[in-house]
Amino acid sequence: MNYTELEGIVLKRVPYRNGAEIINILTAEGRKTFTAYGLNKPNAKNYASCLLLNQSVFTLGIQNQKLTLKEGTCLKNYFCLYDDIVKMTATQAINEMILRFIDEDDGRIYRYLSRFLIALEEGFDPLTLVVIMMAKVILFSGYGLEYNECVICGSKTNIVAVDYNEGGYLCAHCAKKAKETSEYLKSYRYSFLVDDTKLTYHVITKTIALRLIHEFHHYLISRFECDELKGIELFLEVC
Ligand SMILES: [Zn+2]
Known part of the structure; x- marks a missing residue:
């Protein structure tokens, strides 16, 4: 699997099937969308990075032109x-x-x-x-x-x-x-x-x-x- 890293601000989160969520972020290159799993638990490792408005760095896996969150690091929370x-x-x-x-x-x-x-x-x-x-x-x-x-x-x-x-x-x-x-x-x-x-x-x-x-x-x-x-x-x- 190929990976990409993006820095952005979380604009929107929409629930998706099987407990996943679609996360919409704004980056310096425009808006990007990816799927994230397991965010409903506050102790989930990527929980903070995907909270609304937070500015984070996301490591995303690319498969069939779709992005999936592997790891998120919150840079600034609001x-x-x-x-x-x-x-x-x-x-x-x-x-x-x-x-x-x-x-x-x-x-x-x-x-x-x-x-x-x-x-x-x-x-x-x-x-x-x-x-x-x-x-x-x-x-x-x-x-x-x-x-x-x-x-x-x-x-x-x-x-x-x-x-x-x-x-x-x-x-x-x-x-x-x-x-x-x-x-x-x-x-x-x-x-x-x-x-x-x-x-x-x-x-x-x-x-x-x-x-x-x-x-x-x-x-x-x-x-x-x-x-x-x-x-x-x-x-x-x-x-
Ligand atoms: Zn005039």
Whole structure:
């Protein structure tokens, strides 16, 4: 049998036949799925590596193009998030979006998810983190929005509004709607621009963060023509 080693974050677990489970992980190369046996016992050797959100290294056997877990080593656990309803619903909301809107072979969001979990654990503002993660999901979904220049004329100056139907920033000349505050326009741009190493540099005001979450949610479900996301609705109820 051939073997491969993968490092990833556990996104989803689904029970399979004969007590096995299908484990879905996110890696820097995209999402991978493998089968794991005997995880229902807390003393099972691979138990910790497969817990939801944990970041682990997996040694997988390859047979008929299917992967089976041989050995898992947990690098970082996030048990602390399980007991906090706001943090837990925030991660569930982001996981749901990654699974639904990002291609299976696209791993660009991995480093963001990794830093997002650390920042949540450290107690940084969950609303700001969810706004940033939603902006990254939008960028990597194939329906990216414009945040550098007017989406109609290309002007980089006098930006006054965001129009989701047009695809992003609009200048004063092209905008047919009311002028937005500069704080809103900056927060929108910041969420797309910010790098994974700087997630905790700036807190977005609560009112603006809530507005951006609603707008990004509406934008994603309208582009993908799907129903409201349960995860984000639950998160907004508890925060
Ligand atoms: Zn313009």
